[in-house]
Amino acid sequence: MSKRSETVSRRAVVMGASIAGLVAARVLADHFDEVILVERDRLPTGAESRKGAPQGQHLHALLQRGEQLFEQLFPGIGATLIGGGGIRVDFSRDLAWHHFGAWKARFTSGVDMLAMTRPFFEAEVRRRVLALPQVRCLDDHDILGLLASADRTRVTGVQLRPRHADGVERSLSADLVVDATGRGSATPKWLEALGYAPPAEELVTVHVGYATRTFRRALPSTLPWKALYILGAGANERRVGAMFPIEGDRWIVVLAGMLRDYPPAELPAFLEFARGLPVDDLHRALVGMQPLDDGATYRFPANLRHRYERMPRRPEGLVALGDALCSFNPIYGQGMTTAALVALELGACLGERGLADLPARFFRRAARVIDVPWAMSTLEDFRCPEVTGARPPGFAMIAGLLGRIHRASCRDQDVALHFLRAMHMVGSPATLLRPDILARALLRGGAHTPAPALAVHDPVPAA
Ligand SMILES: Cc1cc2nc3c(=O)[nH]c(=O)nc-3n(C[C@H](O)[C@H](O)[C@H](O)COP(=O)(O)OP(=O)(O)OC[C@H]3O[C@@H](n4cnc5c(N)ncnc54)[C@H](O)[C@@H]3O)c2cc1C
Structure with missing residues (x-):
């Protein structure tokens, strides 16, 4: 855990109480006296899916690195999840x-x-976050926009409105506002309204x-x-x-x-x-x-990355994470793990120098973290010729190599292991380029090398 910063106290507001918002609140609780989550949905007490996170009805794989990070932030969570039926x-x-x-x-x-459902996982994370004394949640509330200082150089809070009848719009001040409202984040639009050029999109x-x-x-x-x-x-x-x-x-x-x-x-x-x-x-x-x-x-529709780190000017007091910063093709199961990795970077930035120049420092570090899963998912997607987007130089060679690695991992345990470790973000993808692994991938990953037949029907090997 990062050390608590001396300079930061007071209040942080987190917009959105889904996985990224929850994990951000957990990290911020180490640095702020008060952390307020604001969430549009009325939050269920148990493992129910909800309107604001409709993807929760679909398979959610928590990669091994993700499980390690959640265990670090919420000690014992793995055992609780297994006790509740996770497999x-x-x-x-x-x-x-x-x-x-x-x-x-x-x-x-x-x-x-x-293996478990997303609502089951989210409910346990939420239970643990809301039990923290620094954290409270305003659910059933819409964030309507950002508040800023008169000279617009600093975000100073949010404007919100309860969703229940006769709800009155009000302001909530904050020393730090964290956008975790997901893929549909309105922050680029709100920044434009404050006079900033919005972040470039990839x-x-x-x-x-x-x-x-x-x-x-x-x-x-x-x-x-x-x-x-x-x-x-x-x-x-x-x-x-x-x-x-x-x-x-x-x-x-x-x-x-x-x-x-x-x-x-x-x-x-x-x-x-x-x-x-x-x-x-x-x-x-x-x-x-x-x-x-x-x-x-x-x-x-698309992998979507907001390049906040490239903005020439940005206000202090505002950061974004989770899908609001980068949302990946869900097939690769990287979203929750990356959200946790980036939240920990936020904690590290606060621990180092508090709120001073925080957005610039944080977005730079977050971009470096995101580069790896982004490259892994988009390179895989780019292998489909119809997928649009900017392919990196040398892509044809990379695609050929990826194909070899995939095929070799059907025949070669070492290649398979390094591939799995990279995919689960517990090993660096660079290990796949190690001369010994590369040689095996090239040797055993040819289209014409026979693959073991019907291995799936063999008895499951003993643990
Ligand atoms: C079909 C599908 C399958 C996926 N499978 C996986 C997987 O296998 N593994 C994995 O790791 N990831 C997976 N993901 C990605 C994962 O769901 C997200 O990365 C993860 O939930 C983090 O998202 P988030 O918290 O940033 O945003 P979201 O989960 O989208 O949550 C945003 C929250 O903000 C709230 N909100 C939005 N606007 C406002 C507002 N104005 N005011 C107040 N509240 C607001 C919403 O109600 C919601 O609760 C999948 C995604 C999809 C679409």
Whole structure:
């Protein structure tokens, strides 16, 4: 944990009490006397999905690095989540993962995640944050805009209004305002109204659609895996299917399609879409299973990054994090982990020099943190020729190498392990360029190297 700054006390206001807002409030509680979360939704007490975070109905993977960060911020949270029904899934021993026309190598990798629903996870994080004596939450309140000093060089608070009837608009002053209102953040617009040029936007358009349903999970399972993940790999294979166990003896099953190949939620069409995946294992697993809901869909147009660190001028007293700063193609599961990483950078900046020049220092550091997951997700997306956005120089070579790494990780445990560690953000992607790993990827990742057949149907290796 970063040390408490001597210079900072008083009040911070966090706009939005979803995962990024909650984790920000947890970090700010180490530096401010009072932290006020302002949230549009009336917050549930339990694990219910809510209107302001509709993505919560869909599969949310918390990467291993994310779990480590949440454990650091909320000691014991992993055990509580497992006690409540979260299920640990080793990403190669327990997960049958089909990609690039083959099943990935299965062995005990130690790279694992807790499978659970997003509302279940969020409810536990929220419970712990709201129990902090410095934190309180004004839920059922809309933020309407920012307050600024007369010369507009400093943000001094927010304007808000309760959503219930006869709610009266009012001002809430703050020494620091943190935007965690997600992808739809109005901060660029509000900054313009204050006379600043808004931050530049980087867009990588993917048009991903999700459809998610839950099913009864019969125990003990007769399936040869704990979780299933099927990804296409080529120009004509843009569909994704995943089936993970979740609390309450249920399966969560998500189907996704890139470039407007949107999956439907209605059961017969949902099953048909699953049948269209590169292998039919998900479809076969679902036939005859008891559906528990009517399903939900979600459409995600583009990876979106706001370049606050490049603004020539910005006001003091205002920062942004979570999806309000950068929102990634959800297929790669990076959002919550990156939000936590960036919140910890905010804590480190406050610990070093308090509020002095905070936005400039924070946005610079946040950009460096975001660069890695941003490169990982957009490079993967760019392999689809129709995905628009600025490809980096040398992209054709990078894409070829990525393909080799993916294919080799079906045949080679070392390559698979380094790939998994990079994907879960516990290892640097640079290790994939180590001469020994690179040589194995090049040697074993050729399109014509035979892959092990039907590894998914082998018994799950012992832990
Ligand atoms: C379909 C889908 C699947 C995903 N899967 C994963 C995954 O597997 N793993 C992962 O790590 N991430 C995943 N993500 C990303 C993840 O959901 C986000 O990165 C994460 O929730 C952090 O978002 P946030 O808190 O910044 O914003 P949000 O979760 O969008 O929350 C913003 C909050 O601000 C509130 N708000 C907005 N405007 C106002 C206002 N004016 N006044 C008051 N309150 C306001 C909203 O009500 C909401 O509570 C997925 C996203 C999608 C869309």
